[in-house]
Amino acid sequence: MAARGNHRARILILGGTAEAADLAARLVAQGETDVITSLAGRTANPAPLAGKVRIGGFGGVAGLTRYIAENSITKVIDATHPFASRISENARLACAAAGIPLERAERPVWQRQPGDTWIEVPTLDEAAAALPAGASVFLALGRQHLSAFEARPDCHFIVRMIDPPEVPPAFANSDLVLGKPGINPEDEIALLRDHAITHLVCRNSGGAAGYGKIIAARRLGLPVIMIGRPKEPLPAPG
Numbered sequence: 001m002a003a004r005g006n007h008r009a010r011i012l013i014l015g016g017t018a019e020a021a022d023l024a025a026r027l028v029a030q031g032e033t034d035v036i037t038s039l040a041g042r043t044a045n046p047a048p049l050a051g052k053v054r055i056g057g058f059g060g061v062a063g064l065t066r067y068i069a070e071n072s073i074t075k076v077i078d079a080t081h082p083f084a085s086r087i088s089e090n091a092r093l094a095c096a097a098a099g100i101p102l103e104r105a106e107r108p109v110w111q112r113q114p115g116d117t118w119i120e121v122p123t124l125d126e127a128a129a130a131l132p133a134g135a136s137v138f139l140a141l142g143r144q145h146l147s148a149f150e151a152r153p154d155c156h157f158i159v160r161m162i163d164p165p166e167v168p169p170a171f172a173n174s175d176l177v178l179g180k181p182g183i184n185p186e187d188e189i190a191l192l193r194d195h196a197i198t199h200l201v202c203r204n205s206g207g208a209a210g211y212g213k214i215i216a217a218r219r220l221g222l223p224v225i226m227i228g229r230p231k232e233p234l235p236a237p238g
């Protein structure tokens with residue numbers, strides 16, 4: 001790992017994913033660099049991380065550029081969730097402004113396997129529209145992605161969230177399940193069966209942590225409305 005002048009290299013990992021946590025542990029174990037992981041602060045009790053941790057938004061591109069300078073960051077590794085487009089675009093612009101390298105740790109997408117029944121759609125709105133009337137739907141989506149489904153009072157939704165929401169989902173035809181995505185397909189099968197689920201809606205996040213539900217849907221023969229990754233980064237905030 002190259003260091004600047006006499007200083008140790010200091011890496012900022014943009015985190016919030018299992019892969020970012022693994023990366024921090026690996027880099028800290030190597031002992032050659034200082035490692036700071038940044039979390040947005042979306043979950044109330046994040047799991048402990050190797051190295052230093054900072055929490056909360058930076059304040060856009062300008063804030064991240066300032067943070068890089070003030071903390072003598074020598075490289076940024078963007079290991080955020082594949083659907084977290086804003087922070088990835090901010091990192092691209094801030095690293096260019098600061099003149100330091102940016103690496104992107106992008107998870108491969110899940111590929112359709114034999115036995116999978118996937119309806120692939122590009123957006124949340126199209127996912128909501130793809131559901132048949134009367135469906136009993138498991139929404140494996142964060143709380144900020146639920147509003148598209150308010151347009152479907154003819155379906156019933158089970159919504160899984162990691163933390164209890166401050167404001168419950170706005171649509172009445174839903175029940176809340178608290179918990180993280182299960183890595184074990186048997187747990188996910190039990191959950192889908194217990195709630196008599198007929199359809200799963202999720203985003204093609206990739207990675208092992210969320211794949212249990214995909215295996216569960218395959219084994220139960222359930223259709224999955226699979227939302228594809230955003231193709232273009234969001235425009236930079238003004």
Ligand code: NAP
Binds near residue numbers: 016038056060063080
């Ligand atoms: P986003 O739309 O790309 O980012 C929105 C704003 O949140 C950013 O402009 C930034 O605020 C702040 N932010 C995001 N990630 C940050 C980080 N690692 N450290 C500091 N600030 C961060 O992101 P999102 O979709 O809301 O996701 C937020 C975080 O949750 C990400 O770090 C992501 O890895 C994690 N996560 C997201 C998902 C998902 O489904 N999107 C799933 C699992 C985990 P400022 O502009 O003020 O800097």
